Amino acid sequence: MNELPNVSSQSMSIKGKLQNRNKGLPKAVTGFLYLLPSILLFSVFLFYPMIRTLYLSFFLTDGQGVPVAFVGFENFTYLLQSTSFQNSLKATILFVFYTVPAGVILALFLSLIANEKVRGIGFFRTMFSSTMGMSVAASSVIWMFMYNPAIGILNKVISMIGFSEVQWLLDPKYALVSVAISTIWMNTGFSFLILLGGLQNIDEHLYENAEIAGVSYFYKLRKITIPMLSPTLFFIITVSLINSFQTFGQIDILTKGGPVESTNVIVYSIYKDAFINYNVGSASAQATILFFCILAMTILQFKLGERKVHYQ
The missing domain is CATH 1.20.5 (Single alpha-helices involved in coiled-coils or other helix-helix interfaces)
Incomplete structure (x- = not known):
């Protein structure tokens, strides 16, 4: 019971x-x-x-991209030994080095200026963010005319100053830098808007207390603005890094990978192998290498960069 x-x-x-x-x-x-x-x-x-x-990436393919023969890691071995791929890798790393730090610093500088409470600042905010509303194709065409050695405004300006004219897109010494400058200009609008939003979310009481204490502007920038803006900066740096590895449109319009492969970044090399040379196996191997490079850089950035991010 x-x-x-x-x-x-x-x-x-x-x-x-x-x-x-x-x-x-x-x-x-x-x-x-x-x-x-x-x-x-x-x-x-x-x-x-x-x-x-x-x-x-593990196969040899025909002209239509159909696998023909399994070759294992042969595509990767050939690429790592190829001078052309090594030049593409070097051009990609240099392009990232040129665009990411300069683009983030420029966007931060513009956002700090546009965050000031002065009359008419809305006009400058619109101008600074205007590049975000332009396509890569339209922006590249504008810069192509500016870089033109005969009618371009840049050569006219440096001629007025007294310097000799520069073959911006035809000289291997200047071609990659020229494309990097146009890319920085194109990406500044997006970075500027995100950073400006981050600045406007910082508590005003922090600045009021700092003014009462009588600290300088640069002290407030170093001790208040940058730490409180660090999550937004971390996001912008990560996105800019990934986008710079994937740059294609301006390369295709301005230089088509030349001259002498000086602007032949990995993404454009993938395009040429896949759709011009019809070597889909090699293009897939390059895409795989690029994916793991971006993955490694992103993980490294999260491991090292996120330590300096202050979320409160």
């Missing part, structure tokens, strides 16, 4: 667990249905192309 209450209580607990599972199941199904459109889009446009690219 004493064991019956225990049996009944155990059966009640089992029934309760089954009911909880039945209640939780529709919620899981509902959550999956909400995620299903995103999962389908990511699968079609991200996961499948990544897996397909990795698969093709």
